[in-house]
Amino acid sequence: xxxxxxxxxxxxxxxxxxxxxxxxxxxxxxxxxxxxxxxxxxxxxxxxxxxxxxxxxxxxxxxxxxxxxxxxxxxxxxxxxxxxxxxxxxxxxxxxxxxxxxxxxxxxxxxxxxxxxxxxxxxxxxxxxxxxxxxxxxxxxxxxxxxxxxxxxxxxxxxxxxxxxxxxxxxxxxxxxxxxxxxxxxxxxxxxxxxxxxxxxxxxxxxxxxxxxxxxxxxxxxxxxxxxxxxxxxxxxxxxxxxxxxxxxxxxxxxxxxxxxxxxxxxxxxxxxxxxxxxxxxxxxxxxxxxxxxxxxxxxxxxxxxxxxxxxxxxxxxxxxxxxxxxxxxxxxxxxxxxxxxxxxxxxxxxxxxxxxxxxxxxxxxxxxxxxxxxxxxxxxxxxxxxxxxxxxxxxxxxxxxxxxxxxxxxxxxxxxxxxxxxxxxxxxxxxxxxxxxxxxxxxxxxxxxxxxxxxxxxxxxxxxxxxxxx
Numbered sequence: 001x002x003x004x005x006x007x008x009x010x011x012x013x014x015x016x017x018x019x020x021x022x023x024x025x026x027x028x029x030x031x032x033x034x035x036x037x038x039x040x041x042x043x044x045x046x047x048x049x050x051x052x053x054x055x056x057x058x059x060x061x062x063x064x065x066x067x068x069x070x071x072x073x074x075x076x077x078x079x080x081x082x083x084x085x086x087x088x089x090x091x092x093x094x095x096x097x098x099x100x101x102x103x104x105x106x107x108x109x110x111x112x113x114x115x116x117x118x119x120x121x122x123x124x125x126x127x128x129x130x131x132x133x134x135x136x137x138x139x140x141x142x143x144x145x146x147x148x149x150x151x152x153x154x155x156x157x158x159x160x161x162x163x164x165x166x167x168x169x170x171x172x173x174x175x176x177x178x179x180x181x182x183x184x185x186x187x188x189x190x191x192x193x194x195x196x197x198x199x200x201x202x203x204x205x206x207x208x209x210x211x212x213x214x215x216x217x218x219x220x221x222x223x224x225x226x227x228x229x230x231x232x233x234x235x236x237x238x239x240x241x242x243x244x245x246x247x248x249x250x251x252x253x254x255x256x257x258x259x260x261x262x263x264x265x266x267x268x269x270x271x272x273x274x275x276x277x278x279x280x281x282x283x284x285x286x287x288x289x290x291x292x293x294x295x296x297x298x299x300x301x302x303x304x305x306x307x308x309x310x311x312x313x314x315x316x317x318x319x320x321x322x323x324x325x326x327x328x329x330x331x332x333x334x335x336x337x338x339x340x341x342x343x344x345x346x347x348x349x350x351x352x353x354x355x356x357x358x359x360x361x362x363x364x365x366x367x368x369x370x371x372x373x374x375x376x377x378x379x380x381x382x383x384x385x386x387x388x389x390x391x392x393x394x395x396x397x398x399x400x401x402x403x404x405x406x407x408x409x410x411x412x413x414x415x416x417x418x419x420x421x422x423x424x425x426x427x428x429x430x431x432x433x434x435x436x437x438x439x440x441x442x443x444x445x446x447x448x449x450x451x452x453x454x455x456x457x458x459x460x461x462x463x464x465x466x467x468x469x470x471x
Contacts (some may be wrong), residue, residue: 006041007076009053011269017372018368018370018371018456019372019444019454019456019457019460020263020370020410020456021369022372023408023456024406028293029149030459031221031455031456031459032262032455032459033182034455034458034459034462035265035455035458035459036287037277037281038255038265038274038277038278038458039254039255039256039257039265040269041268041273041277042254042255042265042267042268042273042274042277043053043254043255043267044113045273045276046059046152046154046171046248046250046268046269046413047116047154047155047250047271048089048112048113048114048299048309049088049089049155049156049246050154050299051112051276051297052085052086052088052089052090052091052112052299053085053088053274054310055083055091055093055112055276055280055297056083056085056091056093058280058284059083059091059280059284059443060083060094061214061283062081063079063081064082064083064093065080065081065082065083065364066082066083066084067082067083067084067092067319067322067323068084068322068445070082070241070326071326072325075326075328076096076099076101076323076327077368078094078096078097078288079095079096079288080096081093081094081095081096082093082094082095082096083198083334084319084322086309086315087308087309089112089113089299089309090297090298090309090315091112091295091297092290092292092294092295092296092297092315092319093280093283093295093297094283094293094294094295094319095286095288095292095293096211096292096324097288097289097290097291097292097293097444098288098289098290098291099290099292100415101289101292101323101324101327101329101333101338102329102333102337102338102341103291103337103341104339104340104341104342104343104434105291105292105294105320105338105342105343106289106290106292106293106294106342106343106344106468106469106470106471107293107294107295107296107316107342107343107344107345107434108279108283108294108295108296108345108347108424108465108468109284109296109297109298109311109344109345109346109347110272110273110276110279110296110297110298110346110347110348110432110440110470111272111293111297111298111300111301111302111311111348111428112272112273112276112297112298112299112321113138113139113278113298113299113300113301113302113304114139114250114268114269114271114272114273114302114305115138115139115140115141115302115447116136116137116138116139116248116249116250116269116313117135117136117137117138117146117151117205117207117211117248117249118135118136118137118138118246118247118248118249118465119133119135119136119153119155119242119245119247119248119249120133120134120135120136120259121242121243122134122140122239122242122243123135123207123242124209124224124227124228124239124242125221125224126221126222126223126224126450127215129211129223130208130210130211130223130228131209131210131211131223131227131232132207132208132209133178133206133207133209134203134206134207134460135149135180135205135206135249136205137205138188138203138248138303138445139302139303140302140447141194141447142207142448143197143199143200143201143204143242144182144196144199144200144313144445145448145449146180146200146205146207146449147179147180147181147182147200148179148180148181148182148255149179149180149247149250149251149252149449150170150177150178150179150209150251151167151170151177151178151179151180151250151251151252151393152168152170152171152175152177152178152249152250152253153168153169153170153178153247153248153249154167154168154247154248154249154250155167155245155246155247155248156242156245156246156247157235157237157242157244157245157246157247158244158245159236159237159241160238160240160241163236165235165236167235167247167299171252171253172232172251172384175466177252178207178208178209178249179207179208180205180206180207180208181206181208182200188410194431194448207249208224209227210226210227210230212221212226213226214226214229216422224384228456250268250269251268251449252452253266255267255268258341258452262455263370263454263455263456263457264369264452264454264455265452265454265458266450266451266452267390267451268448268451269444269448269451270349270443270451270452270453271348271349271443271451272301272347272348272349272440273366273438273441274349274441274443274453274458274461275347275348275349275441275461275465276297276347278461278462278465279295279297279347279465280295280297280348281462282295282462282463282465282466282469283295283465283466283469284369285466285471286466286469286470289332289469289470289471290470290471291324291471292326293469293470294317294319295469296315296319298310298311298315298425301348301424304423305425305428310428311425311429316339316429316432317335317339317432318337318340319320320335321325321335323338324338336432336433339432339433340432340433340434340436341434342432342434342435343394343397343427343434343435343436343437343466343468344429344435345398345437345438345439345465345468346388346424346425346426346429346436346437346438346439347438347439347440347461347465348378348424348425348426348438348440349440349441349442349443349446349453350367350376350412350414350422350438350440350441350443351366351367351414351415351420351440351442351443352366352367352368352369352442352443352444352454353366353367353368353369353442353447354444360415360416360419360420361415361416361420362413362416362417365411365413366412366413367410367411367412367442368410369443369444369453369454369457370454370456370457371408371410371457372407372408372410372456372457372460373407373408373409373410373439373440373441373457373460373461373463374409374410374411374412374439374440374441374442374457375395375398375399375402375409375410375411375438375439375463375464376391376411376412376413376414376437376438376439377390377395377411377437377438378390378422378438379421379422379423379424379426379438380416380422380423381413381420381421381422381423382418382421385391385421386423386427386431387423387426387427388424388426388427388429388436388437388438390426390435390436390437390438391435393435394436394437395437397435398437398439398468401467401468401470401471402464403469405463405464405466405467406463407460407463407464409439409460409464409465412442422436424436429469439461439464440461441453441454441457441458441460441461441467442454442457
């Protein structure tokens with residue numbers, strides 16, 4: 001009887017070891033090598049525009065061709081690689097499979113926007129001898145986390161003559177950075193009595209940008225004018241150009257290794273560019289798939305997937321219609337049939353169990369850093385409102401795919417039932433009638449200016465998406 005209990009436990013219970021302990025021999029090196037590429041991507045892709053552009057750049061290097069250039073009505077040869085960059089903020093990439101298109105596609109969808117601060121249409125003002133920019137926060141943030149940080153300005157401006165100016169200030173070592181001032185503790189007694197949500201108001205997220213006055217005694221706001229002069233000299237901007245610009249403030253600096261053992265990654269925007277990168281690389285490394293494989297990288301998830309670049313748009317329908325036309329399908333009904341026969345992973349992150357704040361988690365159902373990619377049956381909040389709730393059949397199919405491929409995975413929920421919850425693009429993909437479930441790494445400090453992931457979870461997300469796309 002000795003040892004019988006351990007044998008039974010191994011047969012019936014879930015593994016208790018971390019993913020680091022369960023890696024195959026030599027696989028740890030692959031984990032670290034993969035994450036070097038991820039850190040480089042995360043450091044370059046600070047906005048949705050930059051992420052979409054970089055994804056297309058990677059695809060071009062791998063021989064992908066524009067979707068619009070594929071011949072119409074002549075069929076699509078298995079192995080054909082294509083991409084679509086949509087309104088500068090979305091990228092769709094795909095490989096034609098061996099099975100007919102009406103047997104459905106395999107789709108991994110992630111979002112490439114992240115919480116941030118945007119400049120207001122009329123941002124520049126002067127007060128107290130300083131020039132400042134007014135901001136409007138985007139997505140769910142804790143406002144106090146964005147003060148007293150080095151920030152970089154990224155974006156695009158369309159000048160009055162129609163020319164474009166791409167702007168990145170604060171990333172190169174020689175660049176200046178920007179910051180939002182905070183109140184010193186000596187004078188913050190009243191502020192510190194407030195609830196955290198109220199301690200810093202949205203209208204107080206004002207960016208310090210200048211201090212030297214313009215040398216003209218007849219000018220009233222000299223520092224403001226001096227900043228306008230610098231912007232015009234360096235970028236050709238006038239104040240009116242701010243109204244038509246998209247300028248975003250993000251934490252300055254690259255993604256870095258975290259921990260003495262370098263097992264984790266600290267960086268901005270890992271929700272959800274970690275899944276975007278893992279899905280992109282999984283597709284780039286995919287042999288000829290059985291079904292047509294698509295990776296969809298969308299915008300606007302952090303504010304409800306709205307607009308013509310969000311998952312609620314008809315972009316996916318448009319892409320499938322383009323593929324159907326080129327594959328020789330004659331009618332619009334084919335698009336609906338293809339989508340209904342498809343299967344998808346909504347690739348998004350979840351909250352990892354934080355030892356400092358264990359009281360908000362159901363520890364039996366919480367995801368842990370370093371225990372593999374997380375497969376979630378549902379998201380939503382409270383009574384699963386606004387959730388996609390994946391079927392038992394599809395969850396079992398994903399389990400089999402992952403287990404057969406040697407993917408290390410875990411399950412989880414985002415916090416206790418009455419406390420947690422969140423949304424992903426899964427419910428918008430489910431709108432088309434396809435099967436979909438959520439799957440991605442767990443993070444610490446989600447939605448903070450600096451988020452934390454475990455390298456082994458990032459790698460297992462890549463392995464999971466590759467196994468699914470190739471199924």
